[in-house]
Amino acid sequence: MIPVYVLIFFVFLILVSSIKILKEYERAVVFRLGRVLKGGSKGPGLIILLPFIDKMKKVTLRTIVHDVPTQDIISLDNVTLKVNAVVYFRVVDAEKATIEVEDYFYATSQLSQTILRSVLGQSELDDILSKRDKLNLQLQEIIDAHTDPWGVKVSTVEIKQVDLPQEMQRAMARQAEAERDRRAKVIAAEGEFQASQKLADAAEVLSKQPSALTLRYLQTLTEIAAENNSTTLFPIPIDLFKPFMENMAKNPDAIKQLTNKGNTNEDTKKGEDK
Numbered sequence: 001m002i003p004v005y006v007l008i009f010f011v012f013l014i015l016v017s018s019i020k021i022l023k024e025y026e027r028a029v030v031f032r033l034g035r036v037l038k039g040g041s042k043g044p045g046l047i048i049l050l051p052f053i054d055k056m057k058k059v060t061l062r063t064i065v066h067d068v069p070t071q072d073i074i075s076l077d078n079v080t081l082k083v084n085a086v087v088y089f090r091v092v093d094a095e096k097a098t099i100e101v102e103d104y105f106y107a108t109s110q111l112s113q114t115i116l117r118s119v120l121g122q123s124e125l126d127d128i129l130s131k132r133d134k135l136n137l138q139l140q141e142i143i144d145a146h147t148d149p150w151g152v153k154v155s156t157v158e159i160k161q162v163d164l165p166q167e168m169q170r171a172m173a174r175q176a177e178a179e180r181d182r183r184a185k186v187i188a189a190e191g192e193f194q195a196s197q198k199l200a201d202a203a204e205v206l207s208k209q210p211s212a213l214t215l216r217y218l219q220t221l222t223e224i225a226a227e228n229n230s231t232t233l234f235p236i237p238i239d240l241f242k243p244f245m246e247n248m249a250k251n252p253d254a255i256k257q258l259t260n261k262g263n264t265n266e267d268t269k270k271g272e273d274k
Helices: 004-018 094-099 104-121 125-130 132-150 166-208 210-227 242-250 252-273
Strands: 019-022 026-032 045-048 054-060 064-074 080-091 152-163
Touching (some): 004 019, 019 026, 054 094, 064 152, 080 125, 080 132, 104 132, 132 152
Antiparallel strands (some): 019 045, 026 054
16 A cells, blocks of 8 residues: 555645746647647746646747858859848747747748848849848848748848958959049049139139239239248239330320430440440
8 A cells, every 4th residue: 555645745746747837938838638728828927737638838939039150142243152140030929839830940040041042142242232221121021921820020130241252352442442543533623623713713803903913923922032032033014014005105206206316325326436
């Protein structure tokens, strides 16, 4: 005959094994004689299982961060790349994640790798490097559509790193350098054009005010004399002789008298020399 304390101990073990406590982020899918109990998953908190009849599968609802291994990808313009990504997903239906797929984590991982190669293989290199946000959204939508029957929600997909071949990196460096040179030349040409416009405007203003041009000559002469202690040949503005020329034009007789006087002086000098 079995002692009473052995029976009590055996009953205690059965009761302990039938009582389960689930955390806030955990759910339990209960199978009773191989069939899922109606009502979906159980938890969180205290749940009671029938000994030897009920079996429990525990599922976590927390977001899982999965690092997709590096994939070899050939882009649409035939460039070989090595790309890896990170996928954020979580279980939203514990019953589907248990029944519809054997291992939802492994299935999501393999699906992410396949779709990553497929989507990036249909994109050109420039799009992969410059339009990551668009590609990330496209990857998230495709993966989430495939994992929805499993009760798995893919919230975010991010392309983490893109490794280019060395020859492609050198080609892109030369392209970037050529682009910088082009911008520098364009900026220099625009500066010359603006400077020529300003000089033309200044010349127009000075042509209307001859005295301003004379003042500018004198100012330039002052600056040159202050910087260098040397002899400077500076052209005399023709405007200084303009009044004399106008007077001569008004009095042609004065010009003849000066000419005759000059000839008389010359003849006198020749006579003295003889």
